[in-house]
Amino acid sequence: MIGEGINRIDGPLKVTGRAVYSYERQDAGQPLYGCIQGASIGKGRIASIDTSAAEAAPGVRLVWTHRNAPEQQPFENKPDLFGRPHPELTGDSIAYYGQPVAFVVADSFEQASAAAALVRVDFEAEQGAYDLDASLAQKKWWETIDAGGESRFGDVDKAMAQGPVTVEATYSTPYHFSHPIELPACLAVWKDGHLTVYVAAQMVNQFRSGLAATLKLDRKSITVDSAFVGGGFGSKLFLHAETVLASLAARALDKPVKVMLTRRQVFTMVGHRPAVISHIRLAATPDGQLTAIGHDANMQSFGPEPWSEPVEAVARSLYAAPNRLTRQTKTDLDVRAGEAVRAPGELPGLLVFESAMDELAEKLGMDPVELRIKNDTDIDPELNLPLSGRRLADCLREGAARFGWDQRPITPASRREGQWLIGYGVASAMRAHYQGPTEVKLRITADGRVVVFSDMTDIGTGTYTIAAQVAASGLGVPVSQVSVELARTDYPASQGSGGSWGASNTSVAIDRACQALREQIAGVAGTGYNDLFAEVRRHFPQGLEASGKTLSSGKDPNYQNFSQYTYGASFAEVGVDADTGEVRLRRMLGVFAAGRIINPKTARSQLLGGMIWGISAALHEGAYVDPRHGSWVNGDLAEYVIPVHADIPDIEAIMLYDHDEHANHLGIKGIGELGACGTGGCVANAVYNATGVRVRDFPITLGKLLPGLPAVA
Ligand code: MOS
Numbered sequence: 001m002i003g004e005g006i007n008r009i010d011g012p013l014k015v016t017g018r019a020v021y022s023y024e025r026q027d028a029g030q031p032l033y034g035c036i037q038g039a040s041i042g043k044g045r046i047a048s049i050d051t052s053a054a055e056a057a058p059g060v061r062l063v064w065t066h067r068n069a070p071e072q073q074p075f076e077n078k079p080d081l082f083g084r085p086h087p088e089l090t091g092d093s094i095a096y097y098g099q100p101v102a103f104v105v106a107d108s109f110e111q112a113s114a115a116a117a118l119v120r121v122d123f124e125a126e127q128g129a130y131d132l133d134a135s136l137a138q139k140k141w142w143e144t145i146d147a148g149g150e151s152r153f154g155d156v157d158k159a160m161a162q163g164p165v166t167v168e169a170t171y172s173t174p175y176h177f178s179h180p181i182e183l184p185a186c187l188a189v190w191k192d193g194h195l196t197v198y199v200a201a202q203m204v205n206q207f208r209s210g211l212a213a214t215l216k217l218d219r220k221s222i223t224v225d226s227a228f229v230g231g232g233f234g235s236k237l238f239l240h241a242e243t244v245l246a247s248l249a250a251r252a253l254d255k256p257v258k259v260m261l262t263r264r265q266v267f268t269m270v271g272h273r274p275a276v277i278s279h280i281r282l283a284a285t286p287d288g289q290l291t292a293i294g295h296d297a298n299m300q301s302f303g304p305e306p307w308s309e310p311v312e313a314v315a316r317s318l319y320a321a322p323n324r325l326t327r328q329t330k331t332d333l334d335v336r337a338g339e340a341v342r343a344p345g346e347l348p349g350l351l352v353f354e355s356a357m358d359e360l361a362e363k364l365g366m367d368p369v370e371l372r373i374k375n376d377t378d379i380d381p382e383l384n385l386p387l388s389g390r391r392l393a394d395c396l397r398e399g400a401a402r403f404g405w406d407q408r409p410i411t412p413a414s415r416r417e418g419q420w421l422i423g424y425g426v427a428s429a430m431r432a433h434y435q436g437p438t439e440v441k442l443r444i445t446a447d448g449r450v451v452v453f454s455d456m457t458d459i460g461t462g463t464y465t466i467a468a469q470v471a472a473s474g475l476g477v478p479v480s481q482v483s484v485e486l487a488r489t490d491y492p493a494s495q496g497s498g499g500s501w502g503a504s505n506t507s508v509a510i511d512r513a514c515q516a517l518r519e520q521i522a523g524v525a526g527t528g529y530n531d532l533f534a535e536v537r538r539h540f541p542q543g544l545e546a547s548g549k550t551l552s553s554g555k556d557p558n559y560q561n562f563s564q565y566t567y568g569a570s571f572a573e574v575g576v577d578a579d580t581g582e583v584r585l586r587r588m589l590g591v592f593a594a595g596r597i598i599n600p601k602t603a604r605s606q607l608l609g610g611m612i613w614g615i616s617a618a619l620h621e622g623a624y625v626d627p628r629h630g631s632w633v634n635g636d637l638a639e640y641v642i643p644v645h646a647d648i649p650d651i652e653a654i655m656l657y658d659h660d661e662h663a664n665h666l667g668i669k670g671i672g673e674l675g676a677c678g679t680g681g682c683v684a685n686a687v688y689n690a691t692g693v694r695v696r697d698f699p700i701t702l703g704k705l706l707p708g709l710p711a712v713a
Pocket residue numbers: 202232233234235237340341342343344497498499500
């Protein structure tokens with residue numbers, strides 16, 4: 001039932017291997033296998049291409065390049081990011097490193113891979129622009145941002161000049177990739193003019209729109225099935241080459257075709273979080289009241305397909321100040337377009353903004369927890385609307401008490417245990433809460449089961465389980481009598497899993513469907529019945545169905561009258577090796593207020609996962625572009641550093657009791673990305689507290705700390 005930390009209902013399927021992921025589907029008959037080859041230059045054109053050896057290789061069924069690939073709808077930069085076409089192999093010009101240039105289908109995976117390697121492509125390379133830092137050097141780029149990308153209240157320049165206490169600093173955050181365990185994969189099957197794609201997708205209905213646009217098909221002639229998805233993190237929101245090419249080849253060959261990207265291809269064929277340079281300004285009175293907040297962001301972009309994330313937006317609503325200016329601009333590089341990656345906007349935004357708040361606390365000589373509480377607000381400063389469920393200060397106070405914040409070293413680099421310099425850090429978290437149109441269908445069968453149907457996905461987050469809990473609660477039946485059918489475009493459309501909105505959207509719709517079912521039953525049995533299934537058997541021998549809907553934020557009055565976010569505060573203790581600069585996280589606590597929690601076990605697991613990504617952003621992760629060729633220097637999981645078990649000590653996530661009635665009648669908000677918000681900042685601030693060295697270029701690697709470490713006593 002709602003609020004119970006039950007085990008995942010799909011857990012047994014997963015641990016026994018019976019949860020079948022798209023690439024593992026066996027039910028479509030013997031498939032062919034596709035392999036994509038990508039460009040080995042970052043900018044230029046294909047001078048010549050020789051496919052003869054690949055075509056003659058054993059088992060090869062098809063070799064496509066831009067010269068013979070089927071016609072597709074040309075790319076158009078439409079505002080609907082999901083519905084726009086994503087054609088492949090469309091011409092001889094190369095716009096980014098790794099762009100698909102050839103596609104081979106063969107009888108086996110090995111034959112396809114071997115033949116793809118035989119496609120000979122000669123490129124004419126041009127020098128591209130690959131370096132964000134270089135393009136921004138030697139100028140105050142923030143002064144030239146045009147008004148289109150800004151939000152301005154009062155006069156930040158004047159407030160900064162008046163001070164008296166100010167911080168002005170430039171921070172940088174690198175490219176990030178999502179990298180779920182399950183690689184992007186598609187099995188495409190055509191039958192009687194209908195295409196079914198078994199694919200790893202977070203939002204199947206929206207994914208179908210993009211595929212239909214690309215292939216110039218009616219949406220109705222495509223079914224998308226993503227029954228099990230092995231992680232998404234944003235990387236499975238949009239259509240990619242494996243699905244487009246598998247679908248086209250399956251049609252051309254009249255056989256099922258499977259394509260899975262390699263781990264290295266995820267770096268070139270799936271978008272990243274763009275690298276960002278942030279310029280932050282803060283001004284405060286001597287007692288710590290903020291008078292000015294400024295955040296200017298300059299972000300890598302790809303001209304033909306612009307993408308940005310709202311890195312500067314957290315500065316608009318996290319704290320109040322009379323003078324505020326947030327601006328964003330993009331710098332076009334010859335680097336593939338970005339995409340959504342784990343808390344777009346908030347993750348890098350809070351990492352740098354909460355670092356700047358720490359710098360301000362130090363200049364003020366003020367406890368960083370107190371500084372944050374002092375600048376708390378009940379009114380969204382940007383929208384002038386009440387903030388619903390604003391429990392930021394509660395999270396900070398509760399976390400400080402549980403963590404033992406009063407034990408923190410007040411002076412940086414003042415505590416030492418043997419070789420370790422010890423530091424504590426704190427940061428606030430805030431994540432936008434959205435609601436999107438969702439419909440679900442519930443069926444009560446005459447043989448005593450409840451079945452939930454929705455095209456909502458479970459990307460590893462626990463949707464199957466919470467959907468069953470909400471339906472069980474709504475109908476007063478045990479969870480064991482509920483089945484959940486998800487992630488097929490045949491089912492009623494949802495907003496899928498993205499933006500942390502899946503749980504609340506789906507739960508609200510399910511609960512409304514339960515209400516409708518109860519009303520139908522009460523209509524014939526009265527309200528006093530005590531066995532739902534007996535009444536259904538008696539009065540509805542064919543079973544009973546009802547739908548439930550969740551409105552979009554735009555149509556729900558609560559979303560016009562309240563500004564809706566989720567909140568948190570995180571606390572970290574680190575040790576930094578005084579000789580080598582090695583940073584070890586020693587412990588961490590996150591305290592979150594994110595509405596009513598449907599399942600504390602799956603929720604805690606999600607929050608801990610998010611916190612680990614926060615730690616990763618502070619200390620580990622970053623992808624680097626070779627400024628000569630535009631390739632990813634560390635484009636594999638051997639060199640793209642992420643935390644491993646040894647990097648993560650005992651960390652804990654606490655959820656404060658919460659019920660946000662302004663979000664929806666169940667009080668539920670999103671939690672998926674909240675754990676990743678702010679947690680990087682608390683680690684970064686702990687590193688500063690340990691060492692007295694402020695690293696503003698993330699991640700904080702030991703080479704950046706070493707030059708500033710205190711001399712060994
Ligand atoms: Mo999320 S980065 O919208 O999957």
